Amino acid sequence: MTEQLLKVEGLKKYFPIKSGLFGRVNNYVKAVDDVSFSVKEGETLGIVGESGCGKSTTGRMLMRLLEPTEGTVTFDGQVLTSLSPGEMRKARRDIQMVFQDPYASLNPRHTIEKILMEPLNVHDIGDPKERKKKVHEFLEIVGLSSYHAKRYPHQFSGGQRQRIGIARALMTNPKLIIADEPVSALDVSIQAQVLNLMQDLQKELKLTYIFIAHDLGVVRHISDRVGVMYLGNMAEMADTEDLYEKPLHPYTQALLTAVPVPDPAFKREEVVIKGDVPSPANPPSGCRFHTRCPFKMDICETTVPIFAEVEKGHSVACHLYEESRPQ
Amino acid sequence: MREREKVLDVRGLQTTFFTDDGEIPAVDNVDFHVREGEVLGIVGESGCGKSVTSLSIMGLVPSPPGKITGGEILFGNQDLTKLPEKKMREIRGNDIAMIFQEPMTSLNPLFTIGNQLQEAIKVHKRDWSKKQIHSRAVEMMKMVGLPRAEDLMKNYPHQLSGGMRQRVMIAMALLCDPKVLIADEPTTALDVTIQAQILKLIKNLNQELNTAVILITHDLGVVAETCERVVVMYAGKVVEEGPVAEIFKDPQHPYTRGLLESVPDMRFKKERLYSIPGNVPKPGSINTGCRFAPRCEFAFDRCLTENPPLYQTAEAHQTRCFLFDPKEAEKHDRTIVKS
Ligand SMILES: Nc1ncnc2c1ncn2[C@@H]1O[C@H](COP(=O)(O)OP(=O)(O)OP(=O)(O)O)[C@@H](O)[C@H]1O
Ligand SMILES: Nc1ncnc2c1ncn2[C@@H]1O[C@H](COP(=O)(O)OP(=O)(O)O)[C@@H](O)[C@H]1O
Ligand code: SF4
Ligand code: SF4
Ligand SMILES: [Mg+2]
Ligand SMILES: [Mg+2]
Numbered sequence: 230m231t232e233q234l235l236k237v238e239g240l241k242k243y244f245p246i247k248s249g250l251f252g253r254v255n256n257y258v259k260a261v262d263d264v265s266f267s268v269k270e271g272e273t274l275g276i277v278g279e280s281g282c283g284k285s286t287t288g289r290m291l292m293r294l295l296e297p298t299e300g301t302v303t304f305d306g307q308v309l310t311s312l313s314p315g316e317m318r319k320a321r322r323d324i325q326m327v328f329q330d331p332y333a334s335l336n337p338r339h340t341i342e343k344i345l346m347e348p349l350n351v352h353d354i355g356d357p358k359e360r361k362k363k364v365h366e367f368l369e370i371v372g373l374s375s376y377h378a379k380r381y382p383h384q385f386s387g388g389q390r391q392r393i394g395i396a397r398a399l400m401t402n403p404k405l406i407i408a409d410e411p412v413s414a415l416d417v418s419i420q421a422q423v424l425n426l427m428q429d430l431q432k433e434l435k436l437t438y439i440f441i442a443h444d445l446g447v448v449r450h451i452s453d454r455v456g457v458m459y460l461g462n463m464a465e466m467a468d469t470e471d472l473y474e475k476p477l478h479p480y481t482q483a484l485l486t487a488v489p490v491p492d493p494a495f496k497r498e499e500v501v502i503k504g505d506v507p508s509p510a511n512p513p514s515g516c517r518f519h520t521r522c523p524f525k526m527d528i529c530e531t532t533v534p535i536f537a538e539v540e541k542g543h544s545v546a547c548h549l550y551e552e553s554r555p556q
Numbered sequence: 557m558r559e560r561e562k563v564l565d566v567r568g569l570q571t572t573f574f575t576d577d578g579e580i581p582a583v584d585n586v587d588f589h590v591r592e593g594e595v596l597g598i599v600g601e602s603g604c605g606k607s608v609t610s611l612s613i614m615g616l617v618p619s620p621p622g623k624i625t626g627g628e629i630l631f632g633n634q635d636l637t638k639l640p641e642k643k644m645r646e647i648r649g650n651d652i653a654m655i656f657q658e659p660m661t662s663l664n665p666l667f668t669i670g671n672q673l674q675e676a677i678k679v680h681k682r683d684w685s686k687k688q689i690h691s692r693a694v695e696m697m698k699m700v701g702l703p704r705a706e707d708l709m710k711n712y713p714h715q716l717s718g719g720m721r722q723r724v725m726i727a728m729a730l731l732c733d734p735k736v737l738i739a740d741e742p743t744t745a746l747d748v749t750i751q752a753q754i755l756k757l758i759k760n761l762n763q764e765l766n767t768a769v770i771l772i773t774h775d776l777g778v779v780a781e782t783c784e785r786v787v788v789m790y791a792g793k794v795v796e797e798g799p800v801a802e803i804f805k806d807p808q809h810p811y812t813r814g815l816l817e818s819v820p821d822m823r824f825k826k827e828r829l830y831s832i833p834g835n836v837p838k839p840g841s842i843n844t845g846c847r848f849a850p851r852c853e854f855a856f857d858r859c860l861t862e863n864p865p866l867y868q869t870a871e872a873h874q875t876r877c878f879l880f881d882p883k884e885a886e887k888h889d890r891t892i893v894k895s
Contacts, residue, residue, distance in 0.1 A: 279747035386835045416601035417774065421818035421831035428828070443747070446777075450820035450829065473822070487752040488822045489777030493800045495823075502749050505717045 234405060234437050235268040235291070240300035242286050246510060258510045260286040262461040264300075265536070268405070273431065273438040275452030275469070277445055277484070279506055282458040284441045288407045291439070292324050293317055305404065322352045325398035329410035331390035335382040341368070341393055342378040348400040367396045372426060388419035392426065399430070409441045424451060445488050449473055454542075457481045460517040461509055463536055467543040477545045480518050516548065524549060560591040563631070563735050563768045564613070564652075570626035571605075571612045580840045582608040584792040585627070587866075590736065593766040595759070597783030597800065599773055601815075601836050604789040606772045610738045612637075613770075614654050615644040631736075649680060653729035655722070657741040662725060663713040669724055670709025673697070673731075680732045696727040701757060719750035723757070730761065737762075740772045755782050776819055780804055785872070788812050791847040792839040794866070798873030808875040810852045846878070854879060854888060 241264075243257035261283040268274045276284050289295040291302055293309060302309045309320060325348075328334040335344055345364040349355060355363065365375035371392040382390060391411060398406055408427070412420040424447065430436060442448050448455055449469055456466040457478065465478040476482045483502035490497065502521050507513055513520045519529040528548050536546035539553055571583040583605045590596040598606050611617045612624055615636060629636040631651065636644065648654075656662050664672060673693040681689065697705035700723040713721060722742060729737055739758060743751035759782060762769050771782055779786050779800060786803055788796040788811070796809040807813045817830035834851040842850065845860040852859065858878055867880040878884050 279749065388835060416836055417776070417815055417818050418601060418832040419835065421829040422833075424820070424829055425831055444820075445748070446820035446822040449822055449825060469825070483749060485822070487748040489751075489755070489775065489781040490823060491776040491780050491804065491816065491819055491821065493780040493804050495780075503753075505719055505750065506747070 232270045233267045234270040234305060235439075236301075236303040237267065237291065238265045238301050238303075240264045240287065240290060240302065241298045242283070242290055242295060243298045256510055259461050259512060260509055261290065262512075264458075264461075264463050266456055266463060266466060268437060268439060270404075270437055271431075271435060272453040273440055273451055275448035275455040276439065276441045276458060277443060277448050277455060278458035279443065279484075281506065281509065283461045283509075284443075284458055285409050287458070288326070288409050288439065288441050291407060292321060292326060294326070319352075322401045323403050324405045324407065325401065325403040327391075327394050327398050327406060327408040327411045329413050331387065331394040331414075332382060334394060335390060335397075337382050340379055340381060344382075344393065345378075345397055345400055348397060352401050354401065363400065367399055370399070370430070371396045372422075386419075387415055388422060391415060391419075391423050395423075395426065395430070399434070402434075403436070405437045405439070407439045407441070410443070411440070412447060413442060413444065420447070427451065445485065457484065460506060460512050462517055462546060463544075464518065464547070465543075465545045471540075471543050475543075477539060477543065477550060478518075478547050479522050479524050479549070483521075483523075516546070560593055562589045563592050564770075565589040565630040566609075566613070566627070567630065568627035569609065569612060569629065570624065571608050571617055572623055572625045573621045574623065575621050578840065580838075581792055582622070582839050583612060584839070586789075586792075586794050588787045588794060588797060590768045590770055592735070592768050593762065594785065595762055595769045595771055595783045597771050597773065597779040597786040598789060599776060599779050599786055600789035601774060603836055603838070605792040605839065606774075606789060607740055609789075610654060610740050610770065610772060613738060614648055614652065615639070615641070616648075650732045651734055652736045652738065653732070653734040654738040654740065655725045655729050655742050657744050663721060665713055667712070668709060669711055669713065669716070673709070673724070673728060676728050676731055692731075696731060697724075699730070699761075700724075700727045701753070702727070717750075718746050719754065722746065722750075722754055726754075726757065726761070730765070730767070733765065734767060736768045736770065738770045738772070741774070742771070743778065744773070744775075751778075758782065776804075776816065788815075791837050791842065793847060793876065794874075795848065795876045796874065797866075798870065802870065802873055808869055808873070808880060809848075809877050810854050810879075811848050814851075846876075856888070858884075 240261055242261040243259055245254040246256045246258060248255050264287060278284055286295060290297045297310060307320060312320060342364050346360050349360045364378060368375045368377060373389060373392055412423050415423060431438060440451050452469050455469050455472045457464045459480050465481045476485055486498045504521050507520055515531045516529040516534050519525045526548060534546045534548045536544055537554060538544045539550045566586060566588050569583055569586045573580040573582055586609060600606055613629055617624060624637050670693060674689050677689045677692050694705045702708055702720060702723050743754050746754060758769060761767060773779060783800050786800050787794050790811050796812045807816050814830065814832040818832060820826065820829060832851050837847065845862060846864050849855040849859040864876050864878045866874040866876045869875050869880050879888050
């Protein structure tokens, strides 16, 4: 169980900003800027953060749906970032993605059967008869009757479409599933169904999840460990309980107090964070959070805090904890 | 304490869409009211009729295919459903204002923020000088917490962040001191830290200006934090209504209870989420019996044939469920079984 399945080191993605007549590159959006973490086999790592902080970009780079500008991704002993395109295609059999908008990610002109069959064709798994059998089997596994196979995506509700999206990801028996906001577009009652399904599948099929979301309640519910991103950086990462009960980074603290709680008797602390997230094309110097941080010190404006362990399994990038680090 | 006056009283509202697929009763016999200075929440899942309710109040139901087919919306001594469009336009500008989920679509991308704010003021204060209008615009921007008001006036909508655009929309909505502010999912498109700022702003303005607010949302956390009273809608109907403190402590309708059990709570880990089986029905797809019956674990024979009325279950608390019919209450166990 403690085996590292995925290791990410110094991952970066800079998107060029072109301008002028000749499309000259005059700046970069630093969407992901030096992010490192690892994922253990069988666990769920949650990644949270506000819109535009680089969650999806990180997720897509892990599978090389987007080429990293820098950094390495090692999966199951294989350095994905140095594979040829052909080798990478093979490796994708073990890593699959589930997206936020199940409708946009399913071809509207194909039957569910055809959609689910495709990954099997791509990876050349089984003969036509076995493929068909597998489609029906997985439809049942995600809680849809197999008679749905002949229908089209628009004939399903949002929650059912997300079940189809999950079934498609499972077809190749992957080890790792990267789910990017898989329940964000769903109603609360449907969201609970899909979260329960994902938990059941994880147990049954021994899956490892990277669960990207902006809803802190959902992430607490599903994750064993959680990473908090801010403006392309990893601000903090810890076991779920530690992170929610003992957040260290001022941004995590602010984020947690900002969430409205479904209990009118609960009086939360006043939220101290002000202003908006700055542009990732022109991020603040030093600590990227310094423009909004209530604890800002002089050093924060000039020096980038390193992301490192403060306690066992609890890492944070903040100058407030520089002293308390094990040397 | 004197009971605050009802500023808006919706009675038996019915709004129907006449489409190729037949009649869709999006809002079906809905009753609620809001009192001066109160924040009323309307909560429910997508498609339950929240937005159509607010568009009905504003006289903005797209027509065709939509039409108010019954009921009344009383504002003072006028029934808004009977007013001609010209009169309604005056009410929209002066007495009842609305803000929407995506502020970008309600701002004109071709004009500066200052331009749009000042135009809006001009419509209501035709006799004001340029200077008066300008300083009122600056004042409003400061009131909604926009920094560098003078500079921002020269910006175009796309140059502002989502949270800033929502502040501009709130400023516009408050220009003429409306008696009622309808906010339809005002923070759904925003990040949590920005949502916290906007909700605080709405609450402060409600307290300072005594504006009645109708806050429409699908987020139970937002309701718990911002509203005094809440109306829970399901498939075009009000299924429960009462004070927020009561509904969260003692939810009665099986749908409300299911919803509250299904949300993950940020403060602790629930072992397994309760989940309401099945899907949210399309309005019009269930016409006989209780609309929640196909998903309700308490449903019994009567639920399939009769429409439950609203039962008064406490002083200000009402529930549309047969379990609360005094004749039935004894016979049924209302404990939720968690699978
Ligand atoms: N193809 C692209 N070209 C240029 N910039 C991009 C591109 N894709 C993403 N970005 C920028 O990179 C940053 C990170 O984007 P990303 O989609 O990873 O954010 P996110 O954390 O997933 O946000 P959300 O919560 O809104 O999904 C944003 O500033 C975004 O505008
Ligand atoms: N312009 C329209 N034409 C046809 N049906 C509509 C239209 N607008 C809304 N509806 C239907 O009315 C119902 C309620 O919608 P709405 O009030 O927007 O829900 P919500 O509670 O999510 O705001 C939905 O079933 C929707 O499909
Ligand atoms: S490094 Fe400084 S600015 Fe950044 S979070 Fe820590 S205290 Fe705040
Ligand atoms: S009336 Fe019947 S079906 Fe409807 S909510 Fe009550 S018990 Fe359930
Ligand atoms: Mg994203
Ligand atoms: Mg709506």
